[in-house]
Amino acid sequence: MKKLHHNILKLLVTLCCFATAGQTANAQSDSVPATKIIRMHYYNVNNSMQYILLESQLKKEKTFTPQANKTYNLYLDSAANLVAMLKTDKDGKAKAFIPPTLKAAWEGSSQHTFIVKEGDEELVSDYVITKSKIDIDTANEDGARVINVSVMKMDNNEWKPAAGVELKVGFERLGGILSAGDEETYTTDSTGTVKVTVTKDSLPGNEKGIITIAARADDNETFGNLLAEKNISWGLPTEINTHFFDQRALWTTRFRTPIWLLAMAYSIVIGVWGTLIYLIFQVIKIRKLGRT
Amino acid sequence: MENITTLTSEQITKDLMPQQFGRNGKIWVAILVLICLIGAYAYYLQLKDGLIVTNMRDYVSWGIYISNFVFFVAISLVGSLITAVFRLANVEWSTPLTRIAEIIAVSAITFASLIIIVDMGRPERLLNLFAYGRIQSPIMWDVIVITTYLFISILLLYIPLLPDLKIMGEQDTKGPKWLKKFYRFLGSFWKGNPAQEKISNKSITILCILIIPVAFCIHTVTSWLFATTYRPGWDSTNFGAYFISGAFLVGAGAVVTAMFVVRKMYSLEKYITEEHFDKMGKIVVLLALLYLYFNVNEYLVPAFKMKKAEEGHLDELFTGQFAPLFWFAILVGMVIPILVLVTKKGRKPLPMFITGIMVVVGAWFKRYLIVTPTLLHPFLPMTNVPENFKHYFPSWEEWAIALGSLSGALLIITFFVRIFPIIPIQETITQQNEKATS
Numbered sequence: 001m002k003k004l005h006h007n008i009l010k011l012l013v014t015l016c017c018f019a020t021a022g023q024t025a026n027a028q029s030d031s032v033p034a035t036k037i038i039r040m041h042y043y044n045v046n047n048s049m050q051y052i053l054l055e056s057q058l059k060k061e062k063t064f065t066p067q068a069n070k071t072y073n074l075y076l077d078s079a080a081n082l083v084a085m086l087k088t089d090k091d092g093k094a095k096a097f098i099p100p101t102l103k104a105a106w107e108g109s110s111q112h113t114f115i116v117k118e119g120d121e122e123l124v125s126d127y128v129i130t131k132s133k134i135d136i137d138t139a140n141e142d143g144a145r146v147i148n149v150s151v152m153k154m155d156n157n158e159w160k161p162a163a164g165v166e167l168k169v170g171f172e173r174l175g176g177i178l179s180a181g182d183e184e185t186y187t188t189d190s191t192g193t194v195k196v197t198v199t200k201d202s203l204p205g206n207e208k209g210i211i212t213i214a215a216r217a218d219d220n221e222t223f224g225n226l227l228a229e230k231n232i233s234w235g236l237p238t239e240i241n242t243h244f245f246d247q248r249a250l251w252t253t254r255f256r257t258p259i260w261l262l263a264m265a266y267s268i269v270i271g272v273w274g275t276l277i278y279l280i281f282q283v284i285k286i287r288k289l290g291r292t
Numbered sequence: 293m294e295n296i297t298t299l300t301s302e303q304i305t306k307d308l309m310p311q312q313f314g315r316n317g318k319i320w321v322a323i324l325v326l327i328c329l330i331g332a333y334a335y336y337l338q339l340k341d342g343l344i345v346t347n348m349r350d351y352v353s354w355g356i357y358i359s360n361f362v363f364f365v366a367i368s369l370v371g372s373l374i375t376a377v378f379r380l381a382n383v384e385w386s387t388p389l390t391r392i393a394e395i396i397a398v399s400a401i402t403f404a405s406l407i408i409i410v411d412m413g414r415p416e417r418l419l420n421l422f423a424y425g426r427i428q429s430p431i432m433w434d435v436i437v438i439t440t441y442l443f444i445s446i447l448l449l450y451i452p453l454l455p456d457l458k459i460m461g462e463q464d465t466k467g468p469k470w471l472k473k474f475y476r477f478l479g480s481f482w483k484g485n486p487a488q489e490k491i492s493n494k495s496i497t498i499l500c501i502l503i504i505p506v507a508f509c510i511h512t513v514t515s516w517l518f519a520t521t522y523r524p525g526w527d528s529t530n531f532g533a534y535f536i537s538g539a540f541l542v543g544a545g546a547v548v549t550a551m552f553v554v555r556k557m558y559s560l561e562k563y564i565t566e567e568h569f570d571k572m573g574k575i576v577v578l579l580a581l582l583y584l585y586f587n588v589n590e591y592l593v594p595a596f597k598m599k600k601a602e603e604g605h606l607d608e609l610f611t612g613q614f615a616p617l618f619w620f621a622i623l624v625g626m627v628i629p630i631l632v633l634v635t636k637k638g639r640k641p642l643p644m645f646i647t648g649i650m651v652v653v654g655a656w657f658k659r660y661l662i663v664t665p666t667l668l669h670p671f672l673p674m675t676n677v678p679e680n681f682k683h684y685f686p687s688w689e690e691w692a693i694a695l696g697s698l699s700g701a702l703l704i705i706t707f708f709v710r711i712f713p714i715i716p717i718q719e720t721i722t723q724q725n726e727k728a729t730s
Binding site for chain 1: 424425427433436443444447454480481485488491492498499502
């Protein structure tokens, strides 16, 4: 009996230890502070549309949680130039275009710093972008199609070649870029250009054979995200098969009912309702016979 | 009807004239009106708040409204069986049953049309069917064929009624004046002269020929609403014949039930005899065996193959949550009626009445089992949906509307019996005279 009591006591002590250890672990996990993460992405599309995409997340241990409905102020270079008041969506993202009111400030410098504040707290102050542009040119060299892409950067109010910029050069396909040559990406040389010889020469285009050439730099440290597009008739013309929708079928609109179905349906309806109308006339006849 | 050959025409007319409601009749009407009013209130709530008041959701989008619709369409087919098929086959004993069958057909098909509008949720959109309807759609075929069947059934009810309307108009009874005027409006022109008789007989024969293919169409098309949809339980080439055989069975069950009630209430034992019950009993056995045969085809073949997609659906029916209802419908709706009615004693009026009710109740639940379990077993698994999407049990509004529609159909039959002779007077007299002279 004494031994039994001793064993029960040991069991209770062990359970208490486990419970205490578990609670301590939970408490430690709860005590890890969450960190606000603000990510900035600058976009320049076809050298004419510039915008900033802000991503707000909360990092706790290894988990990133999007911060929805958070409000931030975005400034250009200083607190005097408000770009926009941003409110994040359910994915924790918000977008802002450079407004016309800041045209003078935008054009006045080669480099710009974007500042993000939440209330009075400055969350980002070191996101610096150098203004740049990207151009696409095409040529035919000894029967081969060539794409020349040049990247220029603004330096002391002058456009100068931007060397060492990694680019994807190819054709827009299904939301991505299919490389035009053999390499996946290309890097600009000292003249700021890349030359890509097109190896994919039988891609389907639209009905006129037009396809879109695209050159894109993704998350470049100096220039951000750059994209240039150019339409060209290098593709194979695609014949759009409208016959599929023109045909008479069971699944089409009522105006394209199959003839056989129309004939069957109407002959039955006319046959049956014709007989019924005849019978109504017979009732009328019975009525007249009774009145005369 | 051998025992009525001694009755005079006056006696037959007196016996078969419609009678005022007694105490039981008034209570019966009051109960039906009350259920209809509750149904109307539930429908008002549905119109006000939308179909959300029902428990139909994304998966079960056809609930007891559509089950009720299929039931009504099925029961309406009896008009073509008793009236048309028997008349064309010169089955003389069916004369007292023709009008019972025809009024059941008219009331059922009327409420089949109404319950479809209830199921639409937005009744005003019914007009879109006519404005933008596609003849390729089986739903459009159903609209056309139901309208046609309703029209034929009304004509088949009305034309044989003409001689009786004349008799009723001439009778010096105590009934209300408006009723006399109503009879005269409907049939005062009937003189019963040979020319009228000839046209009437010819019209009835044409209607009898016409109603049979239309009746087959109406229920075949209803079955195609399901069979043209690729789903476990509905993907069957057997469905048209399966539905029609079931429709004849439930219709015959309804006629048997109505025969008993009318006979009892109006003391019509001389006209609806035990022989009628005996013959109708044999017909019910035949139809139940036929429907059972199609059921075996419908369930045994897929169960033998047990394709993955069908498995869940069949398991639910045979051993799952729908098993009690499924075996109830099979046993009560088919097997027990066969076992009872196959004996001579079972074909006496009272057992016939009870089995008639069993057939009708079993048939209603059978329609529920055709519609709902299939919708709960889509080919793709139900994921990321609220829990109540995965089950279905009708809300009180659905029950109230469904029961209201059933009561409405019974009210039409009840008022018809009150206003018109439920057994054709003139035809009975003519038949008796023919027998007396032969």
